Each structure stands twice: as C-alpha cells, then as structure tokens.
Amino acid sequence: MTTDQNEGVTFDNVGLRYGTDREVLSDVSFTLFPGSFYFLTGASGAGKTSLLKLLYLAQRPSRGAIRMFGTDVITLPRDRLPAYRRRLGVVFQDFRLVPHLSAFDNIALPLRVSGVREADLHKPVTDMLEWVGLSHRAEAHPATLSGGEQQRVAIARAVIGRPDMLVADEPTGNVDPDMALKLLRLFEALNRLGTTVVVATHDVHLLKKVPASLIMRLDKGRLSDPTGALRYPPRRSAMQPGNGSLEPDT
Amino acid sequence: MKKPPTLGSKTVRGLNPFGGEQAAQLVPHTRLAGPVPWVIAIMVALTVIAAAGGLAMSNVASNARAELAGGATVQIIEASASERNRQAAIAEQLLAEHPTVASVQRVSDEELNTLLEPWLGVGANNNEAVPVPALIDVRLREDITEGNLNTLRGLLASAAPAARIDAQSSWLGPIFSALSSLQWLAAALVILLGLTSAAAVWLAARTALGTNHDTIEVVHLLGGTDPQIARIFERSVGFDAILGGAVGLALGLVAILVLGGQFEQLGSGMIAGGGLGWVDWLLIALIPLAGVAVAVLTARLTVMGALRRML
Numbered sequence: 001m002t003t004d005q006n007e008g009v010t011f012d013n014v015g016l017r018y019g020t021d022r023e024v025l026s027d028v029s030f031t032l033f034p035g036s037f038y039f040l041t042g043a044s045g046a047g048k049t050s051l052l053k054l055l056y057l058a059q060r061p062s063r064g065a066i067r068m069f070g071t072d073v074i075t076l077p078r079d080r081l082p083a084y085r086r087r088l089g090v091v092f093q094d095f096r097l098v099p100h101l102s103a104f105d106n107i108a109l110p111l112r113v114s115g116v117r118e119a120d121l122h123k124p125v126t127d128m129l130e131w132v133g134l135s136h137r138a139e140a141h142p143a144t145l146s147g148g149e150q151q152r153v154a155i156a157r158a159v160i161g162r163p164d165m166l167v168a169d170e171p172t173g174n175v176d177p178d179m180a181l182k183l184l185r186l187f188e189a190l191n192r193l194g195t196t197v198v199v200a201t202h203d204v205h206l207l208k209k210v211p212a213s214l215i216m217r218l219d220k221g222r223l224s225d226p227t228g229a230l231r232y233p234p235r236r237s238a239m240q241p242g243n244g245s246l247e248p249d250t
Numbered sequence: 251m252k253k254p255p256t257l258g259s260k261t262v263r264g265l266n267p268f269g270g271e272q273a274a275q276l277v278p279h280t281r282l283a284g285p286v287p288w289v290i291a292i293m294v295a296l297t298v299i300a301a302a303g304g305l306a307m308s309n310v311a312s313n314a315r316a317e318l319a320g321g322a323t324v325q326i327i328e329a330s331a332s333e334r335n336r337q338a339a340i341a342e343q344l345l346a347e348h349p350t351v352a353s354v355q356r357v358s359d360e361e362l363n364t365l366l367e368p369w370l371g372v373g374a375n376n377n378e379a380v381p382v383p384a385l386i387d388v389r390l391r392e393d394i395t396e397g398n399l400n401t402l403r404g405l406l407a408s409a410a411p412a413a414r415i416d417a418q419s420s421w422l423g424p425i426f427s428a429l430s431s432l433q434w435l436a437a438a439l440v441i442l443l444g445l446t447s448a449a450a451v452w453l454a455a456r457t458a459l460g461t462n463h464d465t466i467e468v469v470h471l472l473g474g475t476d477p478q479i480a481r482i483f484e485r486s487v488g489f490d491a492i493l494g495g496a497v498g499l500a501l502g503l504v505a506i507l508v509l510g511g512q513f514e515q516l517g518s519g520m521i522a523g524g525g526l527g528w529v530d531w532l533l534i535a536l537i538p539l540a541g542v543a544v545a546v547l548t549a550r551l552t553v554m555g556a557l558r559r560m561l
Contacts, residue, residue: 057471079475081561082473085473086472088473090471090472099465113474114473131255
C-alpha cells in the first residue's frame with residue numbers, strides 16, 4: 001500500500017515572518033501522515049505556536065507551500081478556507097471558551113457553525129460531555145469551571161465534529177500530571193478512530209506515554225528531521241496506530 | 251480510555267444556517283442598558299421631526315401655490331374716495347365680463363378695516379384718515395402669466411387709470427423662496443441624521459467587535475464564515491435599531507402632534523395648509539424602518555470589513 005499524501009498535510013520549505021522581523025520559522029518541511037500521532041516539541045520561542053497557527057489556518061506563511069487534504073491552502077481563496085477549518089479540531093493553549101456560553105453550548109459550537117440542526121445536536125454533545133466526564137457540568141459557564149474542566153470542554157469542542165486532524169497547543173500545560181495523562185488518553189482514543197493528532201508540548205515526559213508517536217522538534221524556527229521520517233513519511237502499513245516502528249518510504 | 255462518541259450517520263451538516271437565537275447568544279446583549287438603542291431613538295426622533303417639518307412646509311408651499319396660481323389683485327390707488335369707488339365699480343364690471351376671468355370679488359371696506367386693524371387700530375380708518383386703495387380679488391381660469399396680466403392692464407387702462415394689477419404669487423415669492431430653503435434644510439437634516447446614525451452604529455459595531463474579538467476569532471477558526479459572523483452582529487444591531495426606532499418614532503410623533511396643535515391654534519390660513527396627508531404619515535412611518543436597514547447594513551459592512559483583515 002502506498003502513502004496517499006494528498007489526504008494529509010504537507011509543508012514544503014515553509015517560512016514565516018511577522019512584519020519585517022526575522023523569520024520565526026525557516027525551511028520547514030514535513031508531511032503529516034493521516035491517522036498518525038505527532039508531538040511537536042521545542043523550547044519556548046522555538047516557533048511551536050507559529051507552526052500550529054499555520055496548521056489550523058490562522059496564518060499564511062511568508063513563503064513555501066502547504067497542502068492540506070489534497071489542496072494547496074496558500075493560494076486557496078479566503079472564502080473557501082472555512083470548509084477546511086471545519087475539518088480541523090483545535091485545542092488552544094488558553095482554551096478560548098466563549099465565556100457567556102455554557103459548557104454544552106461551547107461544545108455544540110462547531111456543530112452549529114457547520115450547520116447541524118438543533119434536533120441532531122443534543123445527543124452528540126451529551127455523549128461528548130459524558131466522554132470527558134462533565135455531564136454534571138453541562139450548564140456551567142467557563143468562569144465556574146476548574147482549569148482541568150475547562151481544558152476538557154475545550155478538547156470536547158475540538159473533537160465533537162470528528163475532525164480529520166486535531167491540533168492541540170500545550171493541552172496539558174495547566175493541569176496536574178494525572179489529568180495530563182487522562183487528556184492524553186482522550187487524544188489517543190480519538191487517534192485510534194483515524195484522526196491525525198498534533199500535540200505541542202514542552203513536557204518531555206509526555207512523549208514517552210504515546211510510543212507510536214512521531215516527534216517533531218523545533219529549534220529556533222527550524223524543524224529537526226535527522227531520519228527524514230517527517231519529510232518522507234513511512235508507509236501506511238507501518239503507521240497503523242499502536243505501531244511505533246518507522247519505515248521510511250523510499 | 252473508552253471510545254469517543256462519534257456523530258451519527260444521520261447527522262447532516264450544512265442544512266441549518268448558523269443563525270437565530272443560538273448564534274445571537276455569542277454576543278452578549280445589553281439591550282436598553284447599552285447606548286445604541288438610545289442613540290438610534292434620538293436620531294429617529296429628530297429625523298421624524300425634521301421630515302415632518304419638511305413635508306409640512308412642502309404642503310404649505312404647494313397649497314399656497316395652487317391657491318395663488320390663478321389669482322391676481324387689482325388695487326385702485328386713488329386718494330378721492332368717490333373716484334376710487336367709481337373706478338373700482340367699472341373695473342369690477344369689465345373684469346367680470348372678460349372671458350379669461352373666472353370670478354371677481356371686491357374686498358369690502360369692513361374686511362379692509364379688519365385687515366388694517368393691527369396697524370391702524372379699531373375704527374381708525376372709518377373716516378378715511380388714511381386713504382386705502384380699493385382691492386379687487388380676481389381669479390383667472392388659467393395660471394397667471396405676464397401676458398394675461400398685460401391683457402387685463404390694457405382692459406382697465408382707459409376706464410380705470412388708477413388701477414394696478416399684480417399676480418398674488420409675486421407678493422409671496424420671497425416666502426416661497428424661504429419655504430424652499432427650509433425644505434432643503436429639512437432634507438439635509440434628514441440626510442445628516444441618517445449619516446450620524448450610521449456613524450453611531452459603525453462605532454457601536456466596532457466596539458462590539460473589539461469587545462467580542464476573542465469569540466469572533468474562535469468562531470472564525472472553528473470554520474465560521476464571514477456572513478455567518480456578520481449575521482450575529484446584524485441581528486444584535488437590528489434588535490437594538492428596532493427598539494430604538496420604535497421609541498424614536500413615538501417621541502417624534504408626540505412632538506409632531508404637540509407642534510401641529512400649537513400651529514393649528516394660530517389660525518393662519520397659510521399654516522392650515524401644512525397638514526400632513528396619509529402619504530406623509532406613511533413616509534414618516536418608514537423612517538424607523540429605514541433606520542433599521544441603515545443600522546443592519548452598517549453593522550454588516552463594518553463586521554465584514556474587520557473580518558477581511560483576518561485570514
């Protein structure tokens with residue numbers, strides 16, 4: 001079986017600079033294989049958040065090419081980007097829950113945005129609340145939720161639409177180790193359903209918890225890829241969830 | 251970790267446009283606690299008053315023009331009362347026989363005295379202390395022109411040499427000019443108030459955008475389209491505008507009715523012609539609706555413009 005890279009995400013010599021400052025990302029090239037699990041690591045200021053912004057289509061690069069699900073998203077007209085954003089789930093570092101909406105309505109937001117009827121909303125949102133262990137907090141507003149609860153609502157909102165790719169920025173940064181592990185298991189469970197997961201973290205201990213994951217290491221805006229596994233992803237058969245071995249596609 | 255719940259196969263996306271109450275929830279509503287409805291209410295009230303004033307002046311001018319269009323006044327300017335009366339009688343007879351004249355009526359001495367009372371006092375002119383010209387009101391079958399005035403002048407030249415004929419509309423020329431200026435002023439006020447309302451809504455929409463920037467960005471990144479997000483603000487501003495428009499219309503109507511009543515008490519024939527017709531009331535009723543349309547359109551353009559600055 002050959003890799004169908006069109007279904008994934010490919011960065012080719014991508015550079016990003018804000019204004020006239022120096023590039024925060026330089027010559028970044030990789031392919032995210034569909035259904036795989038990636039950790040994005042690097043010191044503070046290495047460019048993790050900037051790379052994630054490119055991934056969740058909040059920013060266009062200064063140079064290079066990005067293909068997402070078979071489409072060049074750099075040249076894609078602005079009004080066609082929402083359709084691609086709806087295929088993504090994003091967990092923001094600061095959660096970004098809508099403060100005057102309940103946990104239920106926050107989780108339901110992506111479905112409402114994508115046009116799901118109200119009658120079809122209740123069950124998936126209720127199930128999702130149960131999945132993240134917040135059934136009893138459905139009507140609570142973010143200000144009354146603990147950090148861990150807010151984090152789970154943010155994750156539930158990111159995954160409710162069954163995204164093709166989940167992007168999480170330091171999702172365990174504000175929770176204790178036990179909760180961090182629980183959240184990671186949530187991501188793994190979603191990954192087992194075929195969702196590509198990209199988790200940015202500077203917690204090296206977390207990386208060992210998902211043996212099947214690939215590591216993307218950023219250093220001063222450059223992606224470290226000594227084996228070439230990120231640029232030339234292994235064959236699909238070698239990348240089934242739970243299989244940690246990497247076999248470069250030659 | 252148990253398997254995450256998945257959307258059922260029957261869950262179809264894209265059928266239900268993101269809108270209504272669910273979408274409106276994204277922007278906290280202040281309703282009457284916020285400034286926007288009150289600003290719109292004041293603007294609509296002022297616009298209603300300005301528009302009513304303009305329409306009333308237009309009606310005054312139209313009625314007066316229609317009334318005076320075929321009217322001319324003959325003055326017999328003669329110091330001798332007997333000669334004045336003689337020439338007036340001849341002039342009255344000649345004019346009545348002329349085919350272009352529809353009616354002729356001499357203004358009686360009693361009427362003249364009544365008209366002069368404010369200046370000369372009661373009974374001051376009974377003994378001819380001040381010679382007053384005899385006045386004859388003439389109605390032509392057609393509008394007054396310089397040509398038919400000259401014809402009448404020729405008719406009276408030999409029989410009533412003291413006669414002087416003027417079109418009634420020429421006396422009121424400066425008044426018509428002033429009324430016309432006031433009408434333009436009212437129209438300019440309506441336009442300025444409309445622009446001010448739009449500017450107020452623009453500022454309010456920008457403020458709301460700034461206040462709710464994080465929410466908007468989240469909806470944007472979740473795949474919300476520009477029109478979806480703009481609709482949220484349109485709905486919010488639309489409600490404020492409907493509320494403000496209704497209050498403004500009520501305030502404006504009260505002001506019009508009070509002012510109308512006071513002008514009616516003046517008892518002036520000219521002002522009595524300034525009443526508003528049903529078309530005028532319909533136009534006035536459309537002002538708050540136009541205000542809502544301007545507010546919603548301004549909100550949409552403001553939000554769409556701001557969103558275009560995001561990717």
